[in-house]
Amino acid sequence: MPWSPALKSSLRSGLHLERTVNEPLQVLRGMLGVGIVLFGALWLGRPSLATSAALGAFIAGTATYQRSFRPRPILALYAAAGLAASSFVGYLASPWPPLFVLVLALWAFAAGLAWVLGQTAGVVASTTVSVMLIIVTLPENVAQAAEHAGYVAAGGLVQATLAAVWPGRRWAARRDALADAYASLADYARRLRHDPFAAFDPDPLMNARRAAALSPAQARRRPAELAGMRSYAERIRPVLAAMADPRVGADEEGPQRDRARELMGAAAEMLDAVARSIRTGRPAAVPERTYRALTVPKSGPVLEGAGRQAALKLIGLLAEAADAVDAVDRGDPVGGGAAAPGHLPRPSLRQLLPALLHALRRHWDWSSPVLRHAVRLAVVAALGEILGRSLPVSHGYWAPMTAVMVIRPDFSQTYTRGVARVAGTVLGVAVTTAIILATHPSVWICAALAVLSIGGAYLLMRSGYAAMSTCITGYVVFLLAMDGTGITSTVADRVLLTLLGGLIALAAYAVFPTWQTVRLPDRLAAYVEAGGAYAAAAVDAYAEPSAKGPAVVREALLGYRQTRSELGTASDQAAVEPVRHRGLGTAQLADARAAMAALGRAVMLMEAHLPAADAQPVPGAARFAAGLREQTARAARQIRAGGPVDLGPVRAQYEEWARELPAEDSDPASASPGALLHRDAGLLAEALEGLSGALADQ
Incomplete structure (x- = not known):
């Protein structure tokens, strides 16, 4: 489409809000982690140390909300460790602006390359770069820089500990992924009743496979109802299609088609029951009529030839899947005492390094969207920092911080996030400033307001980037206000620098794009x-x-x-x-x-x-x-x-x-x-x- 409609579409998408929120109890866990480190650091030391600790807790907490099947505590520790290292290295270079710009560009380039490991790694790495720009301004000497890095790591450790001892619904993501696969099969069976050539969406099964990758320790603790169930879903998929297709299965019309529709309706009910049982960990009732429909009738319409073979296979596979779930509900060993089904191995960090090197070599090509994104990220971070230092404004880091948080490997996300980030930042600065000017809060009240702001960010993370950006901006401003940082004199500067950073990111993508077209x-x-x-x-x-x-x-x-x-x-x-x-x-x-x-x-x-x-x-x-x-x-x-x-x-x-x-x-x-x-x-x-x-x- 032309540029004008594309920009209008990005504007609408960026400001669109979804009625989707995270689980309140998990949001409370994230707020508690931030509150512990923030108030604890305030009690133990200076407000600037509390700011570093709170930013570390924020990044670590954000990592636990990413769509990843890796353990949440591990994600929190990785994120906090990356932020602690980047902030310390950044401070060492900060006395010499040219050197700091070079270090910032190299760190941003490495963060861009992190996308070879997936979206979660890329998002977390980019966030550590943007927050580093704030933290390097807080210490006054190397000893303090090390102290700040330690507080950042402590914030991540607290979030990781909370994620370990308060995991919420255990194995929830893996249960949901496997249940979604069975629910998608049930939907497929229903659609085949009316359209024997209905398309099958393999995405839920692909996601279930990703969820099935476990470490050896996880495999030992895996709930029995999650062991081996994915294979049944994969085997049921082609049998449903074979029975429904009139070219190789049941006749297009007539008694055989009626029998096929009856079987597919019963299969859908059985698959839905298995999905509910997996999702909740409790037995799900199956109507008696479903069991009757899945028996081979003594009289009446029956399938013949290949259609009959498919029907018998389907009945057998559904019975095996239902029996596997029922065995767990009764406390019986799965498979009648047979050895537990194997699992897909999840590589450890040490095992991941060779895969990372291979991925980097594969993407070390000018046509690779990951390499081009890494170059763009490095350029916008360096250019934003240079412009922020050159302009007669305070808090110049808001320009590179915005640019780094906005830019993504594809056009749609970059421009959508750019619009949302600018709108959210302007609104967040305005609301936060109004509150501070009206109430003149103390350090402790600012800390409490910061915790509430980050709670809003965690809650609205899936509602839209504009809403989340508003809360994150409020969080950062409240943290900076704890040590007496001026508000009234910097509101316009922050808005101007945010606009500048967003413009840099959008211009960088327009000048050096990676068009998927x-x-x-x-x-x-x-x-x-x-x-x-x-x-x-x-x-x-x-x-x-x-x-x-x-x-x-x-x-x-x-x-x-x-x-x-x-x-x-x-x-x-x-x-x-x-x-x-x-x-x-x-x-x-x-x-x-x-x-x-x-x-x-x-x-x-x-x-x-x-x-x-x-x-x-x-x-x-x-x-x-x-x-x-x-x-x-x-x-x-x-x-x-x-x-x-x-x-x-x-x-x-x-x-x-x-x-x-x-x-x-x-x-x-x-x-x-x-x-x-x-x-x-x-x-x-x-x-x-x-x-x-x-x-x-x-």
Whole structure:
């Protein structure tokens, strides 16, 4: 879209408020942590030390609210340690302005690179840079700088301790992630009743997988109802699709379709009950009619062929999932005393270092959005600091602080946060100043008001950045007012510097952007190549049946889901960018994504009937799988080069393979592995033809 509509959209998004708040008890925990260190530091030392301690507690508390499955105490300690180190190093360089600007730029660059570890690491690292700018102004010598760093670390330690002893609903995030996966399956089953080709959203299952990564200590304490349940959800997914699809499952209309709808309705009720049980840790009642619907009827409409196979698998998997939850409710060992299911290992900090180095090497490329963000962050931090020092105003650090907090790796968040940050800061300064001028609060009252302000920030963290910025601004101003810092003489300065910092961040992104729009062909190419690998892995499982086949298909599925998610994120971000890609149009991208969704559905049908390890190989399947890999990889190269895509050879190879099939596998009514694979492979070839049509004129 053009710049004007893009800026208007950013303005509306930045000032929009959501009716979503954090849990009050968890907010109270964060306020308590800040209050302990703030009032404790005031009682023990100077107001400036209390300010450092409170800022450390604020950063550590904020880290515990990030969307991460790592332990909250660990996040708090990491954040406080980073802030303590940055503030001490920053103070050592502060007597020499050029050196301090250089150190600030390098620290900001490192904080920008932290995005290779994910959004949580990137947000926390950026916050430590912005708060460092305040803390380095408080000490008067090196000894005091070390003391301030110690108080910052103490603030983080208090928040970490509170997060450990007052965790709230234990395992809540992991319970919710797994329950959401089952709830999404229930929703999928309901949608399949009315639309047998309904799309499946894998995001809840991807999030459940991320939540399943545990440390060895966590694995030993994991609630039994969270062990092994994700695998049932993954296995139920393709069976639902296979039973609903009229091309391979129940007839489109008639008694078989009625029976399929009855089964899918019962499956939805059963999956919802499992989701409620996982979320609450208590048994959830299942209506008796649901159990009756999931039994094989002695008379009446029944499914036949592949549809019957899918129905029997679905009934068995639902029974296993329900029995696993019921066993926990009764206190029985899961799996009848069998060994506890394994878990995905969560790397420790030491194990994370090699992965971090690998990620940095992968992103050490000028086209990487992370590297470009790190450069932008370093430049805006240094430029903001230079301008803040040059202007005849007090508290010049508000300019770089705002710039660092505003800028993000993508256009939408940067401009939305810029608008919200400026609006929130102006409102926060105005309200805070009015309160101070009207009441002339003492040091202790300022501290109490600061605690209330940070409580508001924690509570409104998910309501919108403008609301949170208002509270954070009030928190900072109340802290600075404790040591007698002037208010009336600096209100205009703070507002001016905030506007300047926001302008620097917005201008930096406009001058040195990372447009997702121009990256869409590369994202789509990766999606197509991963889809081809996923399809080929499924076909190979029929060509060479083995015990490892499902695991290989699963690994390919994860790659396919990841590239799908990356394309979806890039497409959403590109939709609000003020640029347009000349080669790949919006309609083409939408059609290509629809074709790839059809491909994923075809492979999901193959997954529903993967042969056993001792099954006979399907003749010709290996050759067809190799052709799939070759043709989709070639299509990916053409997409990146901007050339036309032709996947016609896949159809030709499929038809040649069909002529060689044995008589049993050629029968449409047969439920043999070869017949099922051939039928699903035809849907796969059809989906790739749709992809060729969508990208023929790229």
